[in-house]
Amino acid sequence: MSAWVTSAWIRTQPPPSWCSTARCHCATRGQRSSRRRSRTGEGKRMSLPNTVRVRFAPSPTGMLHVGGLRSALFNWLFARHSGGTFILRIEDTDRKRYDPRALPDLLESLRWLGLDWDEGPEVGGEYGPYFQSQRTHLYGQYARQLLDSGDAYYCFCTSARQAGGNPEQTSHRGAATGYDRRCRTLDARAAAERVAEGESAVIRLKMPLEGRTTFHDLIRGDISVDNGIQDDVVLLKSDGYPTYHLANVVDDHLMRITHIMRADEWIATAPRHVQLYKALGWQMPAIAHLPVVLDPSGKGKMSKRKKVAADGRVLPVHVRDFREAGYLPEALFNFLALIGWHYDDHTELMTRQEIVDRFSIERINPAAAAFNYAKLDNFNGVYIRGLTVEELTDRLMPFVVRAGFHADRQTLLRITPLVRERMERLDQIAGLVDFFFAEQLADYDPLELIPKKADAAEACRLLASARELLAGVEPFDHDSIERALRGLAERLDVKAGQLFQPIRVAVCGRLVAPPLFGTLEVMGRECALKRIDQALGNLAALAPLAG
């Protein structure tokens, strides 16, 4: 006897003793009165019996995007929180849209975020195979069972006829626009013969025509739909592959899934799944429909199409894009957990373990949520600043290499502290440190060498004095440079900023740059003096009479 507990048990029994804290999934909206917050022993994992089995079941039709990743994350969090099992199942039943690049991308993306699966591709498990394309015999078997029990029927209508051939069916009697059930009344034996003779057919579910189907959603409460408006969905396609509806039900049952957590967009078809479970004589798992992730504008769900920010930057939508844009997986993990879920009224920054410990279905907000890139950037900046110099340097290295800079780790290790507080994304490193690696500074406006309330001659005087001083500073490090330069400003009777601006522009080629003394130290005396000489030349050209 397996340790699996049926959802009937979950739904009809009062929460058992091990379920007394508020964080357990057993508390649903309908049982709110019994819910109490308990913050004691937060760090300790409850020792639950291993009953929870959840799955993430993507279709390998393209690169994994954030919406999918969020669904995976919530399932993973629920599994890890409750000491359950997280299963990865590949729903590759659509041969037309199959993309061979999708699976590697999926596995890589999940691993990047740290979502490890207990059963699934590359790790196996006792309920495999975990690719639906390798389980087709099962679906055919259950489709036949449904045929035999009279809960399904063969349909010979062409997809063309269903798609456009029946305009009048769309309006009357409040019926959905779907299939008109033409083949539902065909004689079953006759239909079977036609199939035996090689005629192409699909198998459809015979939905009840009367009554309502009601199911309990863990996040939204009871949802109820008229049976009459649900059309008879295709269970098995003419190519012998199952549709999502059949495959999903069969596999969730066979794989002993206890909780289905899937995106909002499945609500509409859930009643069919309920009927399918009923027809098959199976107990349906508990179910929760996750709020969809909306486009940053809040209009429409996050699509896979490229998004462009106001500043022209292409916003990432695929998980791999986030990685390439320099988002830290731990930052995205934290941020994504907060789309549709919260812990309390003020805690947002949490470690992975804290989120696992605190996650609960009853704190999932049913409303759809827009994806706020600005906030993600902020989170990412916080996580970047939380890294040690060594860690950050190692993560920065690939981006520096990608930018084409010939940097060694030792040099980057010295640059990192200068830019750590100035980055929200790792890909911004290129624009921050380019002048360290450029042989020749990019052209800049020489007028920038001239501080406010000064002219070219004055700038020239300041820069020349600084050059002379820097040539002799020993050692050429942050503290000595600072002491020397501040002393010079005093002697010259100018404000520090007046003196530093020309130097900054001379050595960095721009007005905005990392802190000056550290920059000079890392850059080295030779390079700094060379650039100051060039700047002096630029100034002379600007005001030939000033010299």
Next chain:
RNA sequence: GCCCUCAUCGUCUAGCGGUCUAGGACGUGGCCCUUUCAAGGCCAAAACACGGGUUCGAGUCCCGUUGAGGGCACCA
């Protein structure tokens, strides 16, 4: 068109009938710090969609309206 779902600052959210003159975060504006830019600190503006009920009392419960989102494939 039909069905389903949802509805608190621009955005993510807290809120489980009185503790809400509605709290936090991002973003925005201002000030402080300061060699530029950041980071950090402080302050500010900013929301209960609307209309009816229920109740001594409603952001919180009910109904309706409106709005938004999702679905209506031999895709998942």
